[in-house]
Amino acid sequence: MATGRPPRPATRGRGIPEATVARLPLYLRALTALSERSVPTVSSEELAGAAGVNSAKLRKDFSYLGSYGTRGVGYDVEYLVYQISRELGLTQDWPVVIVGIGNLGAALANYGGFASRGFRVAALMDADPSLTGRSVAGIEVRHIDELETVVEDSGVSIGVIATPAGAAQQVCDRLVAAGVSSILNFAPTVLSVPDGVDVRKVDLSIELQILAFHEQRKAAEELSREVAAPAAGEAAAPAAPPAAAPAAAAARRGDRGPDGDIPAVMPA
Amino acid sequence: MATGRPPRPATRGRGIPEATVARLPLYLRALTALSERSVPTVSSEELAGAAGVNSAKLRKDFSYLGSYGTRGVGYDVEYLVYQISRELGLTQDWPVVIVGIGNLGAALANYGGFASRGFRVAALMDADPSLTGRSVAGIEVRHIDELETVVEDSGVSIGVIATPAGAAQQVCDRLVAAGVSSILNFAPTVLSVPDGVDVRKVDLSIELQILAFHEQRKAAEELSREVAAPAAGEAAAPAAPPAAAPAAAAARRGDRGPDGDIPAVMPA
DNA sequence: CGATCTTTGTGCACGTGTTCACAAAGGCAT
DNA sequence: ATGCCTTTGTGAACACGTGCACAAAGATCG
DSSP: OGGGSOSSOTTTTTOOOHHHHHHHHHHHHHHHHHHHTTOOEEOHHHHHHHHTSOHHHHHHHHHHHOOOEETTTEEEHHHHHHHHHHHHTTTSOEEEEEEOOSHHHHHHHHOTHHHHTTEEEEEEEESOTTTTTOEETTEEEEEGGGHHHHHHHHTOOEEEEOSOHHHHHHHHHHHHHHTOOEEEEOSSSOOOOOTTOEEEEOOHHHHHHHHHHHHHHHHHHHHHHHHHSTTSSSTTOOOSOSSHHHHHHHHHTOOSSSSSSOOEEEOO | OGGGSOSSOTTTSSOOOHHHHHHHHHHHHHHHHHHHTTOOEEOHHHHHHHHTSOHHHHHHHHHHHOOOEETTTEEEHHHHHHHHHHHHTTTSOEEEEEEOOSHHHHHHHHOTTTGGGTEEEEEEEESOTTTTTOEETTEEEEEGGGHHHHHHHHTOOEEEEOSOHHHHHHHHHHHHHHTOOEEEEOSSSOOOOOTTOEEEEOOHHHHHHHHHHHHHHHHHHHHHHHHHSTTOSSTTOOOSOTTHHHHHHHHHTOOSSSSSSOOEEEOO
């Protein structure tokens, strides 16, 4: 009976699947909106709609956190907001350092969504001496040489890299050496980091290329349909603009996932 | 023989898995770097290293495109660059319209990675009349009212939304109505679109929240380890910087994925 | 020209994530 | 209280993605 307990309970104990973690912020946003409208409870169906996911998936996601719903009623909005916030670690303050204050870095510094959820811009840093001392989004830009000091003094554990690609790995190494163990990388480079350091990447160029792929596929499909069934539904009516109209027509088809959209996946 | 063609062949015929499509741009970038260094051929092992993926995965990915490698040698860099570019639809020009020229929109307009790969900023648009006429990144900002005209005239099929969350859905609807069938959304909102329209989302706040989750988990794990085995392996040796050492120690564990990093997934 | 060595391409097993479908649980009306 | 109605929580089937391991293919060298 001693060994009666599962030796390796499910996915690492109360380990929440990565896919679920990625959706929690989405639920949280939807719930926050409901909270602001003073909606007391919400059903999985409604919330799923607002978050743009399947209701079964949402319920399963929540089941990893515990049984926070009431059958026949739904979920208590305030309570769920708290539980998800806690699970995501948003009940504490996360000082963040942004490195590279170019166009993008400045945009990030100005981004409101930051402070709204436990994140605080502890410092802005750049290698360009002509920038240091200047104020961006009400925060003084400091020179990159102070990076180690800033990380240590402010207890920063999350770093955002918004430098050119060439400088990214170097900055990354310094961040990690200074004690940062989570990095959000906007530079178009593959960062190599030691075990235990999390890297997430945001790459505009990659996203566009993925869209281009699908766009091309849609165009090809449309073309083959026109060839297969010439002058079927839309006749030769829209003979004017060559690009726009056919694209929209191809769109209608809906060959992709269950919803209209597709998951935006990208390896770090 | 007309209908001899497969009506719905397998995973959409030569349908490439979504996960593979998402990695192709990564390979392409690594290959482009090799090409610039005039490297003639590359093995799956080397390329996988440069792209930060498993070599078996890379080979399987390429196998969906065809048999472009030579056993015992590797892949011809130039040839692969071409094949992947073609598959992604980068051999043609993709006019892109950016809506919302705030900090972020301006950063995107200035982003070099755009033009490098078949993408061309056809227009910048904003609802603020005080912005129209002004030049950003050498491109004149036009008023949102001209959106339909621009999309039609330039044959735009990809739109980038960089507006505040409140305006995103409205802009999205107009884009779709005008014929745009691929949208890259930077606004923190769930966009609803008709079937056949692809939406990919980039959300800074969500990425940070996912990082916070892992950061919290690492901290908790570190804590429990210290409690479970006080002064076990690392003694009190690195008693210096309080932040870096513990984090790195927790890191060692490697509880996450096979590689050091985790896939950055996000539903649109 | 055959042996050997390298590297691809892929069958197979495994793990993760998604979806369905339904029993159990709770509220609510009577 | 009892029964009905709604909605959750989850078991099980399925789909997808990953990684191993190896046979086949080709280059290279003696």
